[in-house]
Amino acid sequence: MERIEPxxxxxxxGLGATVIISGGVGxxxxxxxxxxxxxxxQRGHTILGAVGSRAESEFPYTVLEQLFHSxxxxxxxxxxxxxLERATMxxxxxxxxxxxxxxxxTLREIGDLAPVTISIDDTQYADPxxxxxxxxxxxxxxxxxxxxFLACGSTDPGESQTLxxxxxxxxxxxxxxxxxxxxxxxxxxxxxxxGVGSADxxxxxxxxxxxxxxxxxxxxxxxxxxxxALDGDLRPAPGDxxxxxxxxxxxxxxxxxxxxxxxxxxxxxAGSTALLGQLVGLGERDVRSxxxxxxxxxxxxxxxxxxxxxxxxxxxxxxxxxxxxxxGKAASLLWEEGAATTAVASHLxxxxxxxxxxxxxxxxxxxxxxxxxxxxxxxxxFLGLAGTSCTDDKQRHLISxxxxxxxxRVRPEASTRILQDLAGPAKEGNVPGVVRIKVAHGLLMRGxxxxxxxxxxxxxxxxxxxxxxxxxxxxxxxWLASTYPGVADRLAGALGRxxxxxxxxxxxxxxxxxxxxxxxxxxxxxxxxxxxVADAERVLQSLPIGDRTxxxxxxxxxxxxxxxxxxxxxSWCDQVLTRAAxxxxxxxxxQLLTSxxxxxxxxxxxxxxxxxxxxxxxxxxxxxxxxxxxxxxAVLVEARTAMGDYKASADLVNRPVPxxxxxxxxxxxxxxxxxxxxxxxxxxxxxxADFLACGEKARAWGLDSPVLAPWRVGAAEALLxxxxxxxxxxxxxxxxxxxxxxxxxxxxxxxxxAAATRPPSQQLEQLSKSLEMLQPTGDRYxxxxxxxxxxxxxxRHGRAGRARLIIRQAWYMAKECGAEELQTTLMxxxxxxxxPEPAGETAAPHGVxxxxxxxxxxxxxxxAQGFTNREISNKLFITVSTVEQHLTRVYRKLNIRHRQELxxxxx
Numbered sequence: 027m028e029r030i031e032p033x034x035x036x037x038x039x040g041l042g043a044t045v046i047i048s049g050g051v052g053x054x055x056x057x058x059x060x061x062x063x064x065x066x067x068q069r070g071h072t073i074l075g076a077v078g079s080r081a082e083s084e085f086p087y088t089v090l091e092q093l094f095h096s097x098x099x100x101x102x103x104x105x106x107x108x109x110l111e112r113a114t115m116x117x118x119x120x121x122x123x124x125x126x127x128x129x130x131x132t133l134r135e136i137g138d139l140a141p142v143t144i145s146i147d148d149t150q151y152a153d154p155x156x157x158x159x160x161x162x163x164x165x166x167x168x169x170x171x172x173x174x175f176l177a178c179g180s181t182d183p184g185e186s187q188t189l190x191x192x193x194x195x196x197x198x199x200x201x202x203x204x205x206x207x208x209x210x211x212x213x214x215x216x217x218x219x220x221g222v223g224s225a226d227x228x229x230x231x232x233x234x235x236x237x238x239x240x241x242x243x244x245x246x247x248x249x250x251x252x253x254x255a256l257d258g259d260l261r262p263a264p265g266d267x268x269x270x271x272x273x274x275x276x277x278x279x280x281x282x283x284x285x286x287x288x289x290x291x292x293x294x295x296a297g298s299t300a301l302l303g304q305l306v307g308l309g310e311r312d313v314r315s316x317x318x319x320x321x322x323x324x325x326x327x328x329x330x331x332x333x334x335x336x337x338x339x340x341x342x343x344x345x346x347x348x349x350x351x352x353x354g355k356a357a358s359l360l361w362e363e364g365a366a367t368t369a370v371a372s373h374l375x376x377x378x379x380x381x382x383x384x385x386x387x388x389x390x391x392x393x394x395x396x397x398x399x400x401x402x403x404x405x406x407x408f409l410g411l412a413g414t415s416c417t418d419d420k421q422r423h424l425i426s427x428x429x430x431x432x433x434x435r436v437r438p439e440a441s442t443r444i445l446q447d448l449a450g451p452a453k454e455g456n457v458p459g460v461v462r463i464k465v466a467h468g469l470l471m472r473g474x475x476x477x478x479x480x481x482x483x484x485x486x487x488x489x490x491x492x493x494x495x496x497x498x499x500x501x502x503x504x505w506l507a508s509t510y511p512g513v514a515d516r517l518a519g520a521l522g523r524x525x526x527x528x529x530x531x532x533x534x535x536x537x538x539x540x541x542x543x544x545x546x547x548x549x550x551x552x553x554x555x556x557x558x559v560a561d562a563e564r565v566l567q568s569l570p571i572g573d574r575t576x577x578x579x580x581x582x583x584x585x586x587x588x589x590x591x592x593x594x595x596x597s598w599c600d601q602v603l604t605r606a607a608x609x610x611x612x613x614x615x616x617q618l619l620t621s622x623x624x625x626x627x628x629x630x631x632x633x634x635x636x637x638x639x640x641x642x643x644x645x646x647x648x649x650x651x652x653x654x655x656x657x658x659x660a661v662l663v664e665a666r667t668a669m670g671d672y673k674a675s676a677d678l679v680n681r682p683v684p685x686x687x688x689x690x691x692x693x694x695x696x697x698x699x700x701x702x703x704x705x706x707x708x709x710x711x712x713x714x715a716d717f718l719a720c721g722e723k724a725r726a727w728g729l730d731s732p733v734l735a736p737w738r739v740g741a742a743e744a745l746l747x748x749x750x751x752x753x754x755x756x757x758x759x760x761x762x763x764x765x766x767x768x769x770x771x772x773x774x775x776x777x778x779x780a781a782a783t784r785p786p787s788q789q790l791e792q793l794s795k796s797l798e799m800l801q802p803t804g805d806r807y808x809x810x811x812x813x814x815x816x817x818x819x820x821x822r823h824g825r826a827g828r829a830r831l832i833i834r835q836a837w838y839m840a841k842e843c844g845a846e847e848l849q850t851t852l853m854x855x856x857x858x859x860x861x862p863e864p865a866g867e868t869a870a871p872h873g874v875x876x877x878x879x880x881x882x883x884x885x886x887x888x889x890a891q892g893f894t895n896r897e898i899s900n901k902l903f904i905t906v907s908t909v910e911q912h913l914t915r916v917y918r919k920l921n922i923r924h925r926q927e928l929x930x931x932x933x
Contacts, residue, residue, distance in 0.1 A: 076152075
């Protein structure tokens, strides 16, 4: 307005001027024209106004008629309007020259009475006839009191654009360009509406959403006021007004810009400018021009819309048929250009139909990529469309298998239905071999053994040179032998024996999967060695977690568990659990938590094992577990029983399980755990039956490993209770013979079991060896059981003092494990329920405090509780060597030889 104000003075002095006001859509051209007209009216000017319209641009003299309709009462004005009326009726007796002369006379007539201000908005849409007449008036009124204001936006190529370009180049024309508001300008508007505090916090966000386009800023402020009134939120919240304002900007940008905007909405930033032009049917020059118009309106950020609300509004407005066509064309163009797979697939998905083979293949590849990024819903939709569009039966079955694997993550019941649909074609051999393996695996998990066996028998007859299929067959043989041995037994070698050496697989991932399953099989059938342990760790270090690899990862963890490398297994399992948690797939987490629960159980963490197993069970519905549910149930039953919570154990034992569970390795764990419950509950015959059934299956399957399910320990205990000491001794000796001395925990348990069947004279030595084996393993529960047996043995030998010390140590360890039943049997609680504190044992023995230094006292107290030297070093932040030196001095001062002889008082 400061630049315009002098023009009014010049007009009053008889000098005309023409001002072209330009700027992007929504930049305030109309608002400025209204302000100019208001200021001119205040100065006594006659105002002639008109607005161009795209819809009326083909009708001649439309704008001119708008300008002069208010002066029809003048002599020349009435004649001009009569000429215009006849011209619109295409009368041959009216020429453009006549109309130009009449318009000039009319303008001079009203200009003699008062200065004239002409205001035309959206001049780019004015009809060519009106524009030619306007050019004539501007040329002739340079020395007349007439000021012309023309607001011009962008327009599509045509005669009007040519005339406007001619006008803009005339000498003496003044140009006024309106641009977007700066961030400071937006902040002032926010201050005016909400106050200083809100501006400080939110002006940057308002600017980012609107780009400074005044129309969009005002719309955003309106939506924000409504939203803030509802929930008090200060953040910009684009709503209906912002959406409508954005659409208005798009439509007012011209036909080409509208087409380009729709193309941008469909592509959403993908593809080149040339591709955008191909999509909307425009040349690259026209596309660039349209992009500039949309960018000037601050609707775009590069080749994307500034805000999703703008894109959503443009997309929603495209007719459904046109939108489908655009998405289909976009998919083809992007595919030819080599665009990202998921980008092309998203357009195919928007089409809803696919006819080309390349499109089906691309959808499958896109599903793999989406699944790798854990976009499960997107992957499901890609495969769903691929499956319904595929005409090749074998490929369709392959797609269905992929869909079943995805569904296993989120909707197990849907996965089951797909597998059942695939079972028929798989049995008929009408699906690829790899798919048949996966179908059989899925059916086995769900307990459909007969159908799975039928499919697997056909696989044994398969002859192929496909190395990937050969690798999958190797994996199948291995997991059948180690995890579904009852099924492998039914196949009677139809698949061949598991590979003795690491086979050459098709891909690195397949090599690792074969290695994981082979390591587990070797550990269970031949025992673990350093090479097998190294193979398992290599798998855990290198194999990425995914739907195809999770079972192999669990196999690698279980290899370490069965190798008695519990600390190593715990460390790796925790690492993989972290990776699984980041991916947020409940099935993976549940499987890993189950393994971690078994590790905690074997480390004597009864409460921790219970917590982990219960969490695992809560993560998935029961039907999703299938026969795999036997493992978390086994851990829970065994842990609850050891804790003395027999009611909870009974509820778990009475819980129905699939019959096919007892054909699996999980079934061995379950039978052993159930036997332990019955033994603790006094049902010795039932317990013995479970232990012997576990042993019978393990022997028949070639999995009779003491690290899997130590059924002989349970059977020996049950036989001892029944008074069958000789038979118990035989079974205990069998277990001891099988237990490797390298597996310290397993060997320690075997020694304790055998000691119970030995004559009293041999028990002390065997239990002491058991304690030496168990203490370094960190299994506090099994160590507590050995200490309890050792204390009772000392008591039977008449060494009551020593017995009390060791039993006290066992009691503390049982307490730490949460084994309340063991605590009670060792030292019954007083009537009041407080902890038993035998007199004279709450402090160090008399005179010891004077013999030992403070540092030696700290080390001795922890050693008396059963902590290993390394654990003591970690707790006290000293080296293992320092711990050993302290203990050596303590033994010498107290005149003892072993840590087992340390007074329990220190605990």
